[in-house]
Amino acid sequence: MLTPDDDLARYQESPNNLSGIAALVVRPASVDEVRRVLTTCRSHGAHIVPQGANTGLVGAGLPDGSGTQVILSTERMRRTFDLDVDSRTLTVSAGWLLSDINQRLAEWGLRLPIEVGSDPSVGGMVSTNIAGSNVIRYGDARRRTLGVQAVLADPDTTVLDLLRPLRKQNEGLDLTQLFIGTGGTFGIVTAASFELAYEPSSRATAWIAIPDGSTLPGVLRSFERRCGEWLTAFELVSRSAIALLADNYAGLLKRLPATDGDCVLVEVGTSWGGAEDVLVAVLEELDEQGLIGDTVVGTPDELWEVRHVIPTITERMSPVLSFDVATPRGKLNEFRRTVVERIAVRHPDLVPVELGHYGDGGLHLILPLTPAAATPDARAALVRLVYDTAVLEFDGTFSAEHGVGPKNADTYLRLTPPAARALTDRIREAMDPAGLLGWR
Numbered sequence: 001m002l003t004p005d006d007d008l009a010r011y012q013e014s015p016n017n018l019s020g021i022a023a024l025v026v027r028p029a030s031v032d033e034v035r036r037v038l039t040t041c042r043s044h045g046a047h048i049v050p051q052g053a054n055t056g057l058v059g060a061g062l063p064d065g066s067g068t069q070v071i072l073s074t075e076r077m078r079r080t081f082d083l084d085v086d087s088r089t090l091t092v093s094a095g096w097l098l099s100d101i102n103q104r105l106a107e108w109g110l111r112l113p114i115e116v117g118s119d120p121s122v123g124g125m126v127s128t129n130i131a132g133s134n135v136i137r138y139g140d141a142r143r144r145t146l147g148v149q150a151v152l153a154d155p156d157t158t159v160l161d162l163l164r165p166l167r168k169q170n171e172g173l174d175l176t177q178l179f180i181g182t183g184g185t186f187g188i189v190t191a192a193s194f195e196l197a198y199e200p201s202s203r204a205t206a207w208i209a210i211p212d213g214s215t216l217p218g219v220l221r222s223f224e225r226r227c228g229e230w231l232t233a234f235e236l237v238s239r240s241a242i243a244l245l246a247d248n249y250a251g252l253l254k255r256l257p258a259t260d261g262d263c264v265l266v267e268v269g270t271s272w273g274g275a276e277d278v279l280v281a282v283l284e285e286l287d288e289q290g291l292i293g294d295t296v297v298g299t300p301d302e303l304w305e306v307r308h309v310i311p312t313i314t315e316r317m318s319p320v321l322s323f324d325v326a327t328p329r330g331k332l333n334e335f336r337r338t339v340v341e342r343i344a345v346r347h348p349d350l351v352p353v354e355l356g357h358y359g360d361g362g363l364h365l366i367l368p369l370t371p372a373a374a375t376p377d378a379r380a381a382l383v384r385l386v387y388d389t390a391v392l393e394f395d396g397t398f399s400a401e402h403g404v405g406p407k408n409a410d411t412y413l414r415l416t417p418p419a420a421r422a423l424t425d426r427i428r429e430a431m432d433p434a435g436l437l438g439w440r
Helices: 031-044 098-108 122-128 175-179 213-230 239-243 250-255 275-288 300-315 329-346 376-393 409-415 418-431
Strands: 022-026 048-051 069-073 081-084 089-093 145-151 159-162 188-195 202-210 231-237 262-270 295-298 320-326 353-356 362-368
Touching: 031 048, 031 069, 031 145, 031 188, 048 122, 081 098, 089 098, 098 122, 122 188, 145 175, 159 175, 202 213, 202 275, 202 300, 213 231, 213 262, 213 275, 213 329, 231 300, 239 353, 250 300, 262 275, 262 300, 275 295, 295 300, 300 353, 300 362, 320 376, 329 362, 329 376, 376 409
Parallel strands: 022 069, 048 069
Antiparallel strands: 081 089, 089 188, 145 159, 145 188, 202 262, 202 295, 231 262, 231 353, 320 362, 353 362
């Protein structure tokens, strides 16, 4: 147990500068210890905030500012690591980090195919339904998770063991789904079973200039038609996002094609070799059709570095508004055009930065705020403008992959259908009658 006399900064502050104040931090190492923590907190009426590696961006793993809430960190829960190579599955405790998992799986040529810029833990990946850059091929955490073990905050601190690593089971309600993407509010995830993937033996990556954004859907269709399941990533960075590299990362600009428009990072991976031949063939076809501009084909890690650096720049910006939205893919181009035009009407000097997972319909929209846009009223109006445009006009979502937490709680209450919220509340009450778990 850690108290305020200890250095609690890494538990109380998130990567994007959200913060809170904890009464204490408890770090159970087993299921029995989790149960004892829940029982003790129940007896004292103490609220618990479950936390994994604390890499989230909406504040769901942070305490509020009261100094009365308890952080339950799962970082010490690392006892189980059961790999079944024949089944291509892994059952693992909640505290294992993604990097450690993939390092151990490497000798078998396997990986848990989640590609994100942070290093989340198993409990956090399940609780937030982590997604990332490879969703177009491998899916999000919901697609990879076969089962969970979780401890409920009911009077019996019930342990639900749903860890059987089965790809097919049709026994009624799949209770595992209650714990994926719900931020630890239904129970403490203590372990999970995952479906793994083989590491591609051949990878090829290219940055592609997109002079005319209207061609993006056609470019993506061509890659999907020609590459099928080999298409691993299709990542967008806007012209304004590229411009951010000029100050401190100018050397990375040499890895991008010269363009006045947007760029897309495309990766193809095969199990038999020849990925670069496949990629180049598609690029040549698109070039002949006039759908793309210049391209840079290069070493995957070097080209991905460009994509990963941009978020580190935007996370240091202040003041800034950052949105994680998604629409149906066929509507994403129109959404981008519409929301940028509407922002310009209100704040002509504001330059939106766009990057994200175009291949699955996701978009990270970052707004570095001018003084006029940084006032409380102006910020609130911008938040409403972006979210209402995405959800109410383009059948989208206000949270593509970051989840729900204090940062977007008001939007959740405003835009989530009342019937869906009411049902969620009833399920939560059954599993956590005293309302002990999760951010408040």
